[in-house]
Every structure is written in C-alpha cells, then in structure tokens.
Amino acid sequence: MAISNPGGLLNSVPAPFKQTLATNYLDLNGAAGWGQQYVPDLMEKEAEVFGPRTISGFLQQVGAEESMTADQVIWSEQGRLHLSYKATVATGGGTVIGAGGGASSRITLTSDIDGRALNAAGHSIRVNDTVIVSDSINGVVKCLVGAVTATQIDVVPYANGALVLANGPGTGLSTVLVFGSEFGKADSYRSSTGTEVSSRGANEPDFHTFSNKPIIMKDYYEVSGSDVSKIGWVEVTSEEGASGYMWYLKAESDTRARFNDYIEMAMLEAEKNDATSDLDGSAWLNGTAATDTVGTEGLFAAIESRGNITSGITGFSALIDLAEFDSILAEFDSQGAIEENMLFVNRSVSLAMDDMLAAMNSYGAGGTSYGVFNNSEDMALNLGFSGFRRGSYDFYKSDFRYLNDKATRGGINATAGNNAIRGIMVPAGTSTVYDQMLGKNLKRPFLHVRYRASQTDDRRMKTWTTGSVGAATSALDAMQIHMLTERCLITQGANNFMLLK
Helix, strand or coil, X not given: CCCCCCCCCHHHCCCCCCCCCHHHCCCCCCCCCCCCCCCCCCCCECCCCCCCCCCCCHHHHHCEEEEEXXXXXXXXEECCCCCEEEEEEEEEEEEEECCCCEEEEEEEEEEECCCCECECCECXXXXXXXEEEEECCCEEEEEEEEEECCCEEEEEECCCCCCCCCCCXXXXXXXXXXXXXXXXXXXXXXXXXXXXXXXXXCCCCCEEEEEECCEEEEEEEEEEHHHHCCCCCCEEECCCCXXXXXXXHHHHHHHHHHHHHHHHXXXXXXXXXXXXXXXXXXXXXXXXXXXXCCCCCCHHHHHHHHCEEECCCCCCCCCCCHHHHHHHHXXXXXXXXXXXXXXXXXXXXXXXXXXXXXXXXXXXXXXXXXXXXXCXXXXXXXXXXXXXXXXXXXXXXXXXXXXXXXXXXXXXXXXXXXXXXXEEEEECCEEEEEECCCCEEEEEECEEEEEEECCCCECCCEXXXXXXXXXXXXXXXXXXXXXXXXXXXXXXXXXXXXXXX
C-alpha cells in the first residue's frame, strides 16, 4: 500500500514576510467570500493541523546544563586498565634471546585495542611480560616477551615454533593481550634488550583528553508599531498556550519556538570543520581567524568519531531484530557495560521492536495473550512496549520526533540511504570526570550542555526587546525581539553510545 501526499500546504513553510498571507486563509473578496451579500460562517480559531510542531526536549530528558566562562571546554577520560593492542606479525626476524640462541618472532604494534595510535612513549609492554597473540592464522598463542622497542616486541611462544606471517590480504590485524609476567629465581628486572637491570620502568596510565567549543546562535523577530495595534479576525494560539487576535503574537511565538528547536538541532547535528574543509571562518564569522576552528561537535558527530555505530546484521535496514540487539550487547560488554540505556528511535524501529518483543510471547503467533500484554477483552489491544531487559541490560524505548517529522530528520532520512539515522542509544546515569576549572573529580551525566555565563551576562538563552513599541529604547517605529545563546554539547564516554543507521 502506497501513501501519497498531494502537497499544496502553503502554510507548511514559514513565510519570510511580516504580515499574514492571503494564500493561507479564506478569500474574503471573491465570489464565495465577503464580496457578496451573505455573511459567511466564520471559524475564527486557527486549525492546528500539525500537532505539536516543536522537536525540543531530547536533551532535557537525557542531560543537564552547566555554565562556563571560557572559549573551550577540555575534559579527560580514563583509559582501559589492561594492556591490549592491534599488531602485525612478521615471519621471524626477532632478536636472538638467551644463551641457547633461540630466535624470537617480531610483532609490530600499530594501535591500542580501540584503534587509537600509540602515544609518543610507545606501548607499555615490557620484557618478561607474558602475552596472548591471537589472529586467524596463528590462532591463540601464549608467548613470553624477550625484547621491546617503542613500536615492536620480540616474543617466543611457549608451544610450537615461531609465529608465522598473519597479516596477509583479508586476514586483518592480530590482537596482543598482556596477561601476566614470568621471572626466574633470583632474577631481577630486564631492560628492553633483555639485559638484567634493577628496574624495567613503571607503566603510566593512558591520558586521553577531548575538547569542544561553543557556538553563538542568534535570531530576531520584528513587527512595525502599526501592525502591533492591528486586530485580525483569526484567533491564534502560540506554542506556549497564549491566544488572541493579534497576529504578531503568533509570529513572535513561532520565531521563538523555531529558535529553541534550532538550539537542540545544532547540539545534535553540528560538527567542526576539518583539514579538508574550505570553510574559512575569517571570511564569514566576525572575530574568527582563518586558523580557528569553526563549528562545534554535536552528538551525532561525537558518536561517529568516538562511539559505536550499528547498521543492522544484514546491512542497512529500517528494522531491528534480536540478533542485532545481541551484537549491541556484545559491543557494550567490551565497553563500559552501563546497565541502563535509553533508546530514542524513529517510528519504523519502534514498531519493529514491538513486533520483536511480541514474537517472544509463545501465544503471539496464535492470538493475544492477555496476561503478558496486560490487556482485557473489553479494552483496546496494547501491543506497544516501553522497555525490556536482555541479558544484564535494561532498555527504555521512546519515539524521537526529530527522526519522524517530515520537516526535520524525517524528511532527510527518506533520501539518505545508508546514512539515515534510525535512532540513538544513550547510557543512563553519570560519569566521573576531572574538571579543569575546579581542579577535582565531579560526577556529571554522560551528556550535558555547557553555556556561557558570568555574573555580568548569562548567555544560556538571552532575550531582549528594542524599538519604540512598549518600553521605548530607540527611534525605530517597530518592536524587535532578539534571541541569543552561546553553548556546546559535551559527550563524555562516547564509547557507551550507539548510533543506529
């Protein structure tokens, strides 16, 4: 079954004019209007045909807001406790170890287990460590480390001979995991080349820092003094619930509601310019140098660069099934293992999850189970689910209007193909982070907004009025309502987030 929309909704797009448009309302001058002797039956109340039009509210549910007084926010996140790396295995070529002259196998470490490049000091594996080398060719091999350099280790397996080349085309990288160490009697520590020394160097924790910068957003509404005092025949209602017959009340309310939505949409969609971008901030943004970063890191960009992305088990799909959820659980087990997670999804995924959970009921195929669904014969059947538990994880599902509305991401997703966003999974709870300004550890939600504020100026959401209407502030025969905010989104522990594409 296909659903078509004939279009023609002239009021579906905000008009860039400061007056009502005849195309949006009844023709009062035509043959069927007031150009004839019969008075029409006027329906004064404006019809609300789109339901709730705003999409804001997501960040209020999952995050918090906090003030800042700087141009940049820097935070640190703990690294993993255990030493695990991605590597390539050569065919011999290692150092000759010990008096017996046994040859070792040389392993080149390429990154840590999360794909981050090695730091300036190199890796943290030391001589006499015991490691597991795992790949599709060698299988799982236990080895003793005999010598190390900044990027390489020479190992000798406990069983069999030297390791074989394991990183040919299509085989991928090997994994190297430190699981302990072994020393001989009266043996001291050994240097990187195996020479006995009193110390082999202590490991320092990995230090990972991230940063984001705020952006300034502005908008305004203007109405002339004459139009402020003009009464219309259409009774309008603002998004905040105020009603009246003055059109500027409606227009000003729409401008404010649209700006509030822009604030949330920017925190979701924004991204920074990179080295490949031709965007030069000095040409477009006053006070910005050509070398300055433009933009800010939104939630989607943070997850795509530091978090997890699932595109379904069999490639792109609008649906979600139990197999994909089990893959998500396996990935979360390898990350922070946050027990409670919130799912904000579009309509197709929401219905697919309902069908998936309903199918778990043994009576789902043959009829309705009143006990499981908490239904009775005399009430409407409820096949919707708001939450469920799988393994040791709790998931709470909610529709995300931003992903459904045709005027926002809902319209983008229709043509985005594999880049369409089906939903987002956000961990509940807080994370412990080090605050550079306060100089101590604090607990904050994984997701929170920083806005610029001081004792002099609070830029969380500034609104001020200028002109000659009301409290006159200038000679302008109009009322201008200005709106401004300066903020950025902080996504901590992005490895615990999941983007459904």
